[in-house]
Amino acid sequence: MNAGHATFHARAADPAPVLAFGPFRLHAEPLRLCRHDEEVRLGGRALALLLALVSRPGEVLGRSALEAQVWPCSVVEDSSLRVHVAALRRALGDGVDGARYIANIPGRGYSFVAAVTRIGIEAAAPAAGPPDRMNNLPTSLERLLGRDASLATLSAALARRRLVSIVGHGGIGKTSLALALAAQVQERYPDGVCFVDLSPLTAPSHVAETVVAALGLPMPSESHIGALEAWLRQRRLLLVLDNCEHLLDAVAGLVERILRRAPGLVVLTTSREPLDADGEWVHRIPPLETPPDGPPLDSAEALGFAAVQLLAERAVASLDAFAIDGGNVHLASALCRRLDGVPLAIEFAASRIGLLGLQGVCAQLDDRLRLLGSGRRTAVPRHRTLRALLEWSHDLLTAQQQRVLRRCGVFRGEFALEAADAVIADATLPPDTVRDCLLDLVAKSMVRVDLAQSPPRYSLLEITRAYALDRLDADPDRHAVSRRHAEYMVVLVRRRASEGSETLPQQSFLFYASHVANFRAALEWCFGPDGDPAIGIALVATDYYPMALYLGENEYRMRAGQALAAIRAGTPADPRHEVRIFSVLHYFAAVDGDQPALDRLQRAAEQDEDAGTRFEALSQLHSHNFGRGNYHLCEPLSRRSEEAAGRCGMAEMLHARRLRALASHYCGRHAAAAEYGAGLLRNDDQCVPLNLSGWLSRKLSMQIVMARVFWMQGQGRQATALAESCVRDAADARFPAALSQAICLAALPIALWQGDDALAQTLLRQLDAHLVRHPQKYWAAWLDDLQQVMALRAVPPVLITRMQETPDAKLLDHLVTFGAWGYLDSAVERWRLGMVAWNGPELLRIQGELIRRDDTVDRRGEAEALFAHGLALATEQQAHAWALRLANSMARMRLAQGRPADARAVLWPWLGRLDMLGNSVDARETRVLLDRR
Numbered sequence: 001m002n003a004g005h006a007t008f009h010a011r012a013a014d015p016a017p018v019l020a021f022g023p024f025r026l027h028a029e030p031l032r033l034c035r036h037d038e039e040v041r042l043g044g045r046a047l048a049l050l051l052a053l054v055s056r057p058g059e060v061l062g063r064s065a066l067e068a069q070v071w072p073c074s075v076v077e078d079s080s081l082r083v084h085v086a087a088l089r090r091a092l093g094d095g096v097d098g099a100r101y102i103a104n105i106p107g108r109g110y111s112f113v114a115a116v117t118r119i120g121i122e123a124a125a126p127a128a129g130p131p132d133r134m135n136n137l138p139t140s141l142e143r144l145l146g147r148d149a150s151l152a153t154l155s156a157a158l159a160r161r162r163l164v165s166i167v168g169h170g171g172i173g174k175t176s177l178a179l180a181l182a183a184q185v186q187e188r189y190p191d192g193v194c195f196v197d198l199s200p201l202t203a204p205s206h207v208a209e210t211v212v213a214a215l216g217l218p219m220p221s222e223s224h225i226g227a228l229e230a231w232l233r234q235r236r237l238l239l240v241l242d243n244c245e246h247l248l249d250a251v252a253g254l255v256e257r258i259l260r261r262a263p264g265l266v267v268l269t270t271s272r273e274p275l276d277a278d279g280e281w282v283h284r285i286p287p288l289e290t291p292p293d294g295p296p297l298d299s300a301e302a303l304g305f306a307a308v309q310l311l312a313e314r315a316v317a318s319l320d321a322f323a324i325d326g327g328n329v330h331l332a333s334a335l336c337r338r339l340d341g342v343p344l345a346i347e348f349a350a351s352r353i354g355l356l357g358l359q360g361v362c363a364q365l366d367d368r369l370r371l372l373g374s375g376r377r378t379a380v381p382r383h384r385t386l387r388a389l390l391e392w393s394h395d396l397l398t399a400q401q402q403r404v405l406r407r408c409g410v411f412r413g414e415f416a417l418e419a420a421d422a423v424i425a426d427a428t429l430p431p432d433t434v435r436d437c438l439l440d441l442v443a444k445s446m447v448r449v450d451l452a453q454s455p456p457r458y459s460l461l462e463i464t465r466a467y468a469l470d471r472l473d474a475d476p477d478r479h480a481v482s483r484r485h486a487e488y489m490v491v492l493v494r495r496r497a498s499e500g501s502e503t504l505p506q507q508s509f510l511f512y513a514s515h516v517a518n519f520r521a522a523l524e525w526c527f528g529p530d531g532d533p534a535i536g537i538a539l540v541a542t543d544y545y546p547m548a549l550y551l552g553e554n555e556y557r558m559r560a561g562q563a564l565a566a567i568r569a570g571t572p573a574d575p576r577h578e579v580r581i582f583s584v585l586h587y588f589a590a591v592d593g594d595q596p597a598l599d600r601l602q603r604a605a606e607q608d609e610d611a612g613t614r615f616e617a618l619s620q621l622h623s624h625n626f627g628r629g630n631y632h633l634c635e636p637l638s639r640r641s642e643e644a645a646g647r648c649g650m651a652e653m654l655h656a657r658r659l660r661a662l663a664s665h666y667c668g669r670h671a672a673a674a675e676y677g678a679g680l681l682r683n684d685d686q687c688v689p690l691n692l693s694g695w696l697s698r699k700l701s702m703q704i705v706m707a708r709v710f711w712m713q714g715q716g717r718q719a720t721a722l723a724e725s726c727v728r729d730a731a732d733a734r735f736p737a738a739l740s741q742a743i744c745l746a747a748l749p750i751a752l753w754q755g756d757d758a759l760a761q762t763l764l765r766q767l768d769a770h771l772v773r774h775p776q777k778y779w780a781a782w783l784d785d786l787q788q789v790m791a792l793r794a795v796p797p798v799l800i801t802r803m804q805e806t807p808d809a810k811l812l813d814h815l816v817t818f819g820a821w822g823y824l825d826s827a828v829e830r831w832r833l834g835m836v837a838w839n840g841p842e843l844l845r846i847q848g849e850l851i852r853r854d855d856t857v858d859r860r861g862e863a864e865a866l867f868a869h870g871l872a873l874a875t876e877q878q879a880h881a882w883a884l885r886l887a888n889s890m891a892r893m894r895l896a897q898g899r900p901a902d903a904r905a906v907l908w909p910w911l912g913r914l915d916m917l918g919n920s921v922d923a924r925e926t927r928v929l930l931d932r933r
Helices: 003-011 044-054 063-070 078-092 148-160 174-188 204-214 224-232 245-261 306-318 329-338 343-350 353-374 381-395 399-408 417-423 431-443 462-473 478-499 506-526 533-542 544-551 553-568 575-587 595-607 611-627 631-645 650-666 670-682 698-712 716-732 737-754 757-773 777-791 809-818 821-832 840-853 860-877 880-896 900-917 921-931
Strands: 018-021 024-027 032-035 038-040 102-105 109-112 117-119 163-167 192-197 237-242 265-271 281-284 448-450 457-459
Touching (some): 018 044, 024 044, 044 063, 044 078, 063 078, 063 109, 148 163, 148 174, 148 281, 163 174, 174 237, 174 265, 192 204, 204 553, 224 757, 245 265, 306 329, 329 343, 381 462, 399 431, 399 462, 478 506, 478 533, 506 533, 533 544, 533 553, 533 575, 575 595, 575 611, 595 611, 611 631, 631 650, 650 670, 670 698, 698 716, 716 737, 737 757, 737 777, 737 809, 757 777, 777 809, 809 821, 840 860, 840 880, 860 880, 880 900, 880 921
Parallel strands (some): 163 265, 237 265
Antiparallel strands (some): 018 117, 024 032, 102 109
């Protein structure tokens, strides 16, 4: 190391062994710069200069300070520092793809503006926050200028108020201020900060679900607002809602509601106008200060105004040698005034200085300002100024760049290069040209790129996209571009559906979350006056489970209804798509009541010659009947599904066998259910597309069935262990109803049947907490009745009467077996009609118990006949647990009749099986009865 380097190290404050920024690592000992694993060749002076800047990121280092550190005891030419800074910028790729590292602060010096991480000093590592602490604030690489007073005012306001709104016109810097403020105060909030950008939304109904997605919560099947309230209730969090101006009523309603229910929540919003919500405190953000229109100022005085500072900093990115001096200060001041001190407008202008020079930019801007009258006269003047600036920026592009920018406007959200190739490119704009133009537009600040994602994602600022669409509307290519956009969305969902995933892993959620804005844009075009409904039908129906979840029930019903109307009007459609649309609308009870959709499904199941369409229709009919407890119809449907699947493929066959397992168990054929379930679990590595399997994984579905079957077959220990596993697996699933099903259909019934009321109470508390976080109307009804059953378990079952209106059939079948005998008549009627069979032995036993306990009349023979009938049925079903319970009832009656030998005779065959039942209440009672004389 030379003397200059040694001197610098002696003076550098708190040097780190390695300073990391972007893809670079700057090593202090020995001094060298690496990009990834490759060393970047730089001279010793340039490296010393870089270390000086990187060691003090964000600070402005003057020329004299830098020269003293890099060239100590030397006479330095005026150009030396500038030459070395230029060399550093070239080596770092400063300005390429939006990367910014070294900023020239005119009249003051240089500043390193990229984020720097110190590696190798353990004490410097930030303390890890709690695992669930939220922080999704986008990182800004630019300094916030001229907002110190606003930051101080807003920081104080957030300490006193729970709803603070930053209000100002477009491009004024509301988002930048909100992000800087949130970063500054985030330590006040133990549960962190959540940033939500509402700009892609077009409908008020999407606000709550967008906040749910930003918080990383699973999408609830019921109320998004309810899920938010439940999750936020116990948290101290700062929620930043950005770009609210087009959704004022919806945002105000949501904010008022969640603030009332979440006392630790603080909300910060940005909007072009106040929300007018209760308790709102409004801060109107002013434009950046500009030099007054009066006597000319010198450069130092002009740079005291934030607008001029912003212009100077941003202009360096397009012209490295740019500086504001006595020769151009009047032009810079005039330009900032003409642009009203609006940061976005100033940044647009600064990006052109490298091409036109400051004087040229002023002249061009003057020309464009005359176009203000071409806009809507109702628009506010500053909106017209921004429109004129965008018009000017557009005209400075090449013809190809203009066309690419216009076509980018069709993307409502982010898009990758693959999407640009598919949508923007055509015979006149080949993909290579599109990519080159995109990179040029990124460099010109017309398109944004997020390099943190893989692959990188591109997007337009809201104001730029609105302008691009305006231009595209007048373009004869508009229809073709919109068509390609919609067709590409179909390609995306087909690809996602064909990948096949039963558990809806994280990538599936990310996929739909990142594309839902574009799906909405495509559907709007497809079902609009100039669209193609055939594409919309395919988009609605291809991957309909996740599409329905992310669009939300109301919007999906509307789009599916439009698709159905188009089919009825004669639009050609894949028969499978028609079946799916009918099935979903039937599920939502949205097609002229239930029957028309059901009839259409039945016709497809019986008449359609296409095996795939027939299979899907049969599957949907099975789901419809299974959900309504019509198990006697499910079994033949599952057999027919298996036959149709034989003409399709392995995915369809696996799904058909899943249906067979479910139908077999609920129809009392437990051995068949076990055979199908075990086979499916052995083939769990075979994926089934979501549009077949639904959101509950095949594995979890079969584990639930197998746990129930194990208990029925007298394997209580195995049943309990598998039920516990179901609950654990379901708790990790992203689909909220998974845990509800695992508890209500497996773990809780088995606990109650085993007589483990303590475990049942624990499971009910878990279910209650889960439904608070993820409201589900259907399973909430189960919870209410199950809680009442638990409260009455100590009462003789004969006294437990109806607790409410007759419940859903599936719940009714279970409640009677838990002790709610008030529902016995309804349950027996379902069994006698053959609609359900799994609980038949227990229903016969309960009828016998009621007769046995009736002291008013001697009907013991009738009771024993019912017990015998139940025992025979349980034996036929191989439902040994029910059989043991029936044997106990029969033994109790015989003992009461003074027939101990007959009582022991019915119980002795069970003695060797009791261990398999575990510590169940029935096994314990059998042992007690065997000891009685």
